Amino acid sequence: MPTSSMTVNPENRSTDAGTPDPAPTPDLPLATAPVLSLATAFADPRARVDEILELPFERREKSRFRAVMLSGETIGVSMPPGTLLRHGTRLKLDDGRVVAVEAELETLLEVRAADAQELARIAYHVGNRHVPLQIGESCLWLLPDHVLRAMVVGLGGQVVEVQAAFEPESGAYGHSHVHHQHDDQGHGGRIHVFDSRHESP
Numbered sequence: 001m002p003t004s005s006m007t008v009n010p011e012n013r014s015t016d017a018g019t020p021d022p023a024p025t026p027d028l029p030l031a032t033a034p035v036l037s038l039a040t041a042f043a044d045p046r047a048r049v050d051e052i053l054e055l056p057f058e059r060r061e062k063s064r065f066r067a068v069m070l071s072g073e074t075i076g077v078s079m080p081p082g083t084l085l086r087h088g089t090r091l092k093l094d095d096g097r098v099v100a101v102e103a104e105l106e107t108l109l110e111v112r113a114a115d116a117q118e119l120a121r122i123a124y125h126v127g128n129r130h131v132p133l134q135i136g137e138s139c140l141w142l143l144p145d146h147v148l149r150a151m152v153v154g155l156g157g158q159v160v161e162v163q164a165a166f167e168p169e170s171g172a173y174g175h176s177h178v179h180h181q182h183d184d185q186g187h188g189g190r191i192h193v194f195d196s197r198h199e200s201p
Contacts, residue, residue, distance in 0.1 A: 106164070
């Protein structure tokens with residue numbers, strides 16, 4: 001009784017004698033994976049929200065990046081240079097959906113002092129270092145920095161680490177992009193102000 005034969009090539013598997021399986025699709029790294037939707041504009045703050053995007057401050061101060069929404073979908077964000085995404089900001093995707101930006105909980109330094117005058121003094125010295133700073137009624141919040149922490153303690157402040165959303169003060173001269181970075185000594189960053197009134201002639 002005749003029997004049928006099937007040849008299997010390691011480079012090209014086949015289910016029968018003449019029909020090869022389709023070639024496998026390679027996994028794409030995040031940097032080259034296709035983006036389903038792109039956010040390039042703000043949406044009306046009263047618009048109905050379709051998706052939520054939680055981001056730490058370090059991501060919200062960038063104008064171009066890739067991120068994953070709570071639904072698990074990856075999107076691209078491409079906003080004008082200098083854009084700072086605040087908690088509650090609404091972005092409009094190119095497919096019409098509205099995405100609400102929420103500040104993600106992150107590790108911060110919470111600074112307290114004996115009285116309001118001492119706290120104001122600490123805020124003054126931290127502000128002179130040009131780092132992002134959030135001011136509350138009875139405390140300050142800043143991103144972790146061992147040099148600033150030591151300075152605050154030296155000024156009489158009490159410092160503890162907390163998990164909270166970070167919403168620092170914006171620039172005093174219009175829209176600004178606050179960038180925090182460390183050098184080899186742990187020093188903080190600078191505030192870059194994007195305002196035509198302050199451009200060099």
